[in-house]
Amino acid sequence: MPETTETELMVLAAKAGLADLPPEYQAELLSAYRHLERMLARIRSDRPQGDEPAHVFVASTFQREG
């Protein structure tokens, strides 16, 4: 998977509300994202459509609220 460009990264950062971080923190963001990106590449595999995530809504949990 090609590495996310700095421009693309800044778009993602803006969407996350991080566009106004001081420059030193922007550098941290870029550095950390490079490591995250490798993990993301490893989890992005094709899965069956019905493959459910680990945390699904369990209605009985909310019976306790009643």
Next chain:
Amino acid sequence: MAFFTIAEAAQRIAARQLSPVELLEICLARIDAVDDRLNSFVTLTRERAMAEARIAEAEIMAGRWRGPLHGIPYNLKDIFETKGIRTTGHSRSLSEYIPAEDCDAQTRLSEAGGVLVGKAATWEFAHGGPSWDVLFPPCRNPWDLDKDPAGSSSGSAAAVAAGLVLGTMGSDTGGSIRGPACANGIAGLKPTYGRVSRRGVLPNCFSHDHSGPLAWTVEDVAILMNLVAGFDPRDPACVELPVPDYTAGLSDGVAGLVIGVPYRWIEEEAPASAVTRSALDAALDVFKAMGASIRPVEMPALRAYEDAKKVIAMAELHTIHGPVLRARPDLLGASLRYRIIAGGLITAQDYVQAMRMRTELARAMQVAFKDIDLMLLPAGEPAKTLQPQPPESLFTKVGYTTAFNVGGNPALALCMGYSPEGMPLGLQIAGRLWEEDKVLRAGHAYEQATPWRQRRPALVS
């Protein structure tokens, strides 16, 4: 000054041979002697503790002994909310937070008559550390003050090892109970996800957070589990299941149990050091001599467990700390900040994909446990020098503990000897979901068969 386990102290207190006030005075004297160097406490509740000890003493003298925690000094990791007592998460961003309510664990331990001595050092919000740029200095290791006590339940484990308290509660999202238990040579249990309430515990990563006890012996961990395990309707992850008496079958031994060893993990993917491997092999021999059988077990890659957990955790952590990060990033230590800052860039698609991967990995874990009763492996490596870690180590590190957070399975760390430098070595015993009793039974059998509980850190000996 004498060292007591909870079991020993409880017996003497119940027999009125030891007063809770005397026991607290021993702990406070030791705290006064060493904790300015150890840094295991961030808040000491001396007067409150003495008042609680006096009440316990009066109740016991009046014939109203509540049980094995009555009059026993304990502390809580400083992410456990305590009514009227500052709870900081070791963070400058929460330096003045005084909760209005106790967390579930404190409610239960207090009702059992325990004596809360204070709040223990942690890594910032149980995640980033060790750090020198947060609210308090980092805790040190009582076996060697230059060494790392590991995290994030650092102060909890160090205080128990040094005999400053007899028991404690920590949290474990990727190994934060078991790592410090290993580094400090004590016992610590990450229970099954949903067995012990996390209500009132500052979150690290909702989907992987576990609360659990640490103490000097496995028997003491079982005593604490009897108090803190159980359904809490206010923790959405808590499961309503019967809770066994964890002390009842402790001495039943391990004869006939089948133990799996994930050799590929410890030989190829994350090779154990020679000293740790040698101690593990000796521990396996002890289990064989006690009648257990040993076999290899095949597991998915450790790296897969780490990837799924870390992507999920970064997204959840960023959601929790994003407001502070955006408004006052300087209030967070560099270690935590680096570990969460990119979490805001994880898409919903990637988060769900990581959650799907968790399903697959958790299932694989339960399949492995169909043919074995327990899994044995190291809990970690002996403590190294306490120093700042490269920030990227979170992403590159592969350890032996996180897989059991992803699977949700109970996992116990306990002492399995000492390195040539005198630092504790840690054994990890994992079990099937909800079978903490079997895990504790195996740990107790190993402790009884080995001499490791006869030594305390030179700092307090």
